[in-house]
Amino acid sequence: MAGALPASPRLLEQSLRESVTREHRGPVPVRIVRIQGRRAIVEVPHWAAAAARRAWNPAPDRRPTDALGIGTVRTYGTLLKAKAWLMDRSHP
Secondary structure, three states, X not given: OEEOOOOOHHHHHHHHHHHHHXXXXXXXXXXXXXXXXXXXXXXXXXXXXXHHHHHHXXXXXXXXXXXXXXXXXXXXXXXXXXXXXXXXXXXX
């Protein structure tokens, strides 16, 4: 994910968990794996990936305040590939 991330990883994780839980209509475990600058690796179960994308990406029918000001950029099945993306400085 990328965007204007809050200063506190704990606050970010809590906000992400609340928004995806609302979208999924049930509890979803969310874990911040790593943050670097304006990008972060966030772990969610595969069964909640679609709900996470809906919750974290602004949709045309939502007000800007409905979104967290962040968005998913990539989806990876392995942590190794996600960490390589995070370290790639060619993307903002």
